[in-house]
Amino acid sequence: MKPAEIARIDGFLETLQHLSPHTRKAYAGDLTFFLEYCKQLNISAWRDLDGRVVRGYIAQRHRQGAGGRSLRRNLSSIRAFYRYLLDQGEVAQNPAEGIVTPKSEKRLPKTLDVDQTARLVEIKDNQTLALRDKAILELMYSSGLRLAECVGLDQHSVELGDALVTVTGKGNKTRRVPVGKYALDAVRAWLRVRPQLAALGETALFVSARGKRLSARAIQQRLRQWAQKQGMDVHVHPHMLRHSFATHLLESSGDLRAVQELLGHADISTTQIYTSLDFQHLAKVYDQTHPRARKKN
DSSP states (O other), X not given: OOHHHHHHHHHHHHTTXXXXXXXXXXXHHHHHHHHHHHHHTTOOOGGGOOHHHHHHHHHHHHHTTOOHHHHHHHHHHHHHHHHHHHHTTSOXXXXXXXXXXXXXXXXXXXXXXXXXXXXXXXXXXXXXXXXHHHXXXXXXXXXXXXXXXXXXXXXXXXXXXXXXXXXXXXXXXXXXXXXXXXXXHHHXXXXXXXXXTOOTTOOBSSBOTTSSBOOHHHHHHHHHHHHHHTTOOSOXXXXXXXXXXXXXXXHHHOXXXXXXXXXXXXXXXXXXXXHHHHHHHHHHHHHHHOTTTOOOO
């Protein structure tokens, strides 16, 4: 592959600034793997590819153990790249169009039950970092925030008087989500001590010990530490709080559309995964309580 052809990947990635860093990194990784495959076939230009090459690549990835979800993302990256090349007039067709990937089983997200969640967020420590962490956990669970959304919050994002938080989600879409009483109290407690850490002019709601915006990795690490301190016997990660928020809300309300809006899902089919979790919960209750359903020991 010629240097000019390789440089076109960089040009494409530059057009993805509206996406999250995580998504841009995924696109870059996918296209790097695809580029190496093309080099092995001695392909010198992107216009020389056809559907057979892309199908061969996907088949190889499948043999290497990549699941259906990864393969679909690989194909999506290649399709998007070729749409860019088409717009630039570099190619005449998109060789990734019409190619179907193997289906994979839809895995249900892991959640915490209500008691587990309460134990996790019940932090008694009044030290500065503990107050910050409690505010993070309460807010993520209260409002169903993604990790990146939590990291991106500024001080003005939380409207304490109106009990709302303004969130910038995927695709730079903004939504306003209610904030519960416990989360509001935790955020107020954190804001009282935030000046002890925050650097001059820092706008981030949650800051590190060095005074700058707290990173996603730091939140992941702190959550893992608090889960251990609180005696949790399960691996807890930030997105589990979002899953738990959606599941507990759906169990109580049954309003799928409302949960979709609160989570910021563009497509309700994404939210419908939680109906499976809700049904599992109902089935468990049925098995444990119905006289004709109980399993005998």
